Amino acid sequence: MTEKVIYQALAEAFVREGVDTHFTLMGTGQMHWAIAMSKMPGMKTVHARHEQSACAMAIGYHFATGKAGIASVTCGPGFTQTITALTSAVHAKVPLIILAADTPAGSRWYLQDVDQSALTKATGAHYIAGQSPQLMLAYVQEAFYVANYQRRPVVLSIPYDLMKLPLPQGAEFPASSAIIPKLRPTPPNTDDVVELAALLAGAKRPIVIAGRGAVASGAGQAIEDLADATGALLATTLPARGLFDHHPFSIGIAGGYSREIAVETFAGADFVLAVGASLTHYTVNGGKLFPQATVAQVDREPLGLQQGRRAADFYVKADAKLTAEAVLHEVKGRPVAATIRTPELAAQIVQRADDSTEVDIEKELLDPRLAVRALDDVVPRDWEVVSGTGHCAYFYAQMRNRSPKRFHVLREFGAIGSSLAMAIGVAAAKGDGKVMLIDGDGGVLMYAQELETIRRQGIKLLICVLNDGAYGAEIHKLRNEGVDDSPAQFGRPDFSAIARGFGLQGSTVKDLGDLPRLFNSYSDSKTAEIWDFHISDRVVSPALRKYTGHG
Structure with a gap:
């Protein structure tokens, strides 16, 4: 029986994890793996002209498909070129996996040697040192587990001389699907539901902000129904922009990218409910967007301290959709105090420009x-x-x-x-x-x-x-x-x-x-x-x- 080379076994393991597209700038360190990947049935390989671009392409692939983005680069300068994209993926919680060659394990000195572990950890990404031929396939499992379950970028770094060794007998590939916990969405606590319903029903100028978590959980319609039942306005974070554009009382993006009408309306809000939104510095415009409002946050992982600021006054750790549905059920039949929805506001939402500032545009140029x-x-x-x-x-x-x-x-x-x-x-x-x-x-x-x-x-x-x-x-x-x-x-x-x-x-x-x-x-x-x-x-x-x- 012909021995299987590690780079070939690694490529097959990536395919078993569901990879159908990968982005690479081929170098000496990972060229055999990249070629093996390109020969896999149904595989699409995109050869970039810069390592940073290969990683950013993988991020775009994730945005389009929801699947982990896969990139590969060679060691040393090939890896250092990825740092900006890798850091961006960490901040955005993108499941990105970079297979990065490392300097040969059998060399006492190598021109392109750099501490790839230290660089990776400085970005906040997860680092896997692929030093054991026996554990090569287990490293792939760990990479996909961390990327997909923890939503954290991963660098799988393997000395390129090890990639060309035979795969040890008995090495098996346990796919990450076997170990990723199958968790059902977390329902909200009953007491939290009652309190949220009371806060919403008692607010005169409530606004509900939906974020990326609300989009991911499919909570859009439930949030819209809840806002309609309580007379609240609708808004979104930047990543969730467009979710409620069809609604006559959607004021658009919350934060630095707010329209003029949204800024004015948020300034008078007395209660803000953030659903699946992390309430970053930019979403709340540094704390200036809704200074008079009591703030409640519904999130799978609510943070009391968010980017140097207190995030909210009241927290619910639960799924966005289940919480919106539960609060809607609780609030039905209650009298509501909201007066913020008016025909005049609906007309302004439609008629007012995103930016009404008059500017004298030069001839031959465009606004x-x-x-x-x-x-x-x-x-x-x-x-x-x-x-x-x-x-x-x-x-x-x-x-x-x-x-x-x-x-x-x-x-x-x-x-x-x-x-x-x-x-x-x-x-x-x-x-x-x-x-x-x-x-x-x-x-x-x-x-x-x-x-x-x-x-x-x-x-x-x-x-x-x-x-x-x-x-x-x-x-x-x-x-x-x-x-x-x-x-x-x-x-x-x-x-x-x-x-x-x-x-x-x-x-x-x-x-x-x-x-x-x-x-x-x-x-x-x-x-x-x-x-x-x-x-x-x-x-x-x-x-x-x-x-x-x-x-």
């Missing part, structure tokens, strides 16, 4: 707010949208009636540059070309080499660049401080020409009325495309105005 609204009108609602993280991200966060399951954003670490690769991961998962990335010029240029990946891999994707020729957040902060902003300005690159240089399609959008024609052209083609919107840098997002104290 980014209008550009995003035009895109929102043209691109169908069943498309996946990947959001960049720069200054203009506020504007595309306001796109309406788009499911949070189709709107992908990674802001937990505040790193720009990953969104192009994330969009590639989403597009690789979907495979239908119905994916739109909206990002700034600075973010797209950071990893523009991945445009070659898009062409080579035949990935269809629409890339919309809001091009102000600068790092937008920095120029507005410098201007606010009265400092010369020219070092943050670089001129508007011609993304249409850049696209063609990489073998893609490209158009410079000068008239928003051209978008329907451009969209039809993209739909009929088989090639990825970049739309280059030359926007004015005079428009300051409300989020940044709050930061600088001017809004």
Whole structure:
């Protein structure tokens, strides 16, 4: 019987864990594993041009599928290039698994040696040192267990000379599904339900905020019914944006990305119920969003101290959907005190702009707010949208009636540059070309080499660049401080020409009325495309105005 080599056995173990797509930048350390993976039946392999991008693609794949994202890199500099994406995944609790080669165990000295364990632990990710040939398959089980059950990124680091050894006889692969606890959703305590019902029924200006946990548990309808029964308004965190857009009393995103009408309404709230929302610093706008409100939080793991602030006044540790349904049952038949829902407010929610600030836009340039609204009108609602993280991200966060399951954003670490690769991961998962990335010029240029990946891999994707020729957040902060902003300005690159240089399609959008024609052209083609919107840098997002104290 031919002995099985460890790298082959590892590839087979990943497949048994349900992996059908992986993202890699091949190096000496893990090239045999990557090739073995690519030869697995039904496997899709995306070869990136940068290790950071390979990891960000895996994050995008997770957002699109809910499955763990898989990336692989070589040792030393190959691994150090992943740190930003790895840290972002830790902050966002993304189940990301990086198979990273490590320096040869049989070498006394190696040029690319670095302490990968220390680097991994500094990010907060879980580190597995794959030092034992006998335990190689058990390491895979641990990696998938930690990633999927703990929702924590994992680095599986294996000396690459060990990968080429025969798999020891008797080594077995116990899939992680055999050890991941099958837990039912946790129902709320009866006393907590009674108290929450009393708080909601007694509030005159209640608002319910749904977060990512509410989306994951399928609690949207139950929360909406509860709000209707108690006269509360509806809102969401940024990751859950769009969940209630169809509702006449949904005020949109809570926090730094709140619309003007939402900021004004939250200021008068006397009770806020957060369901499946962690109430981060940005969700509560540093504690300034609803200063008069009593706050209750429903979460599977409520935290009393969240990012340096007290999170809430009252906590319920339970499933979002079960809690909303239980409180709805308890509150039925009770008189409610809410007076916050009025016809006038419903009209303002519809009629008032996301940002009504008047700006004198230069000739030949576009208002980014209008550009995003035009895109929102043209691109169908069943498309996946990947959001960049720069200054203009506020504007595309306001796109309406788009499911949070189709709107992908990674802001937990505040790193720009990953969104192009994330969009590639989403597009690789979907495979239908119905994916739109909206990002700034600075973010797209950071990893523009991945445009070659898009062409080579035949990935269809629409890339919309809001091009102000600068790092937008920095120029507005410098201007606010009265400092010369020219070092943050670089001129508007011609993304249409850049696209063609990489073998893609490209158009410079000068008239928003051209978008329907451009969209039809993209739909009929088989090639990825970049739309280059030359926007004015005079428009300051409300989020940044709050930061600088001017809004």
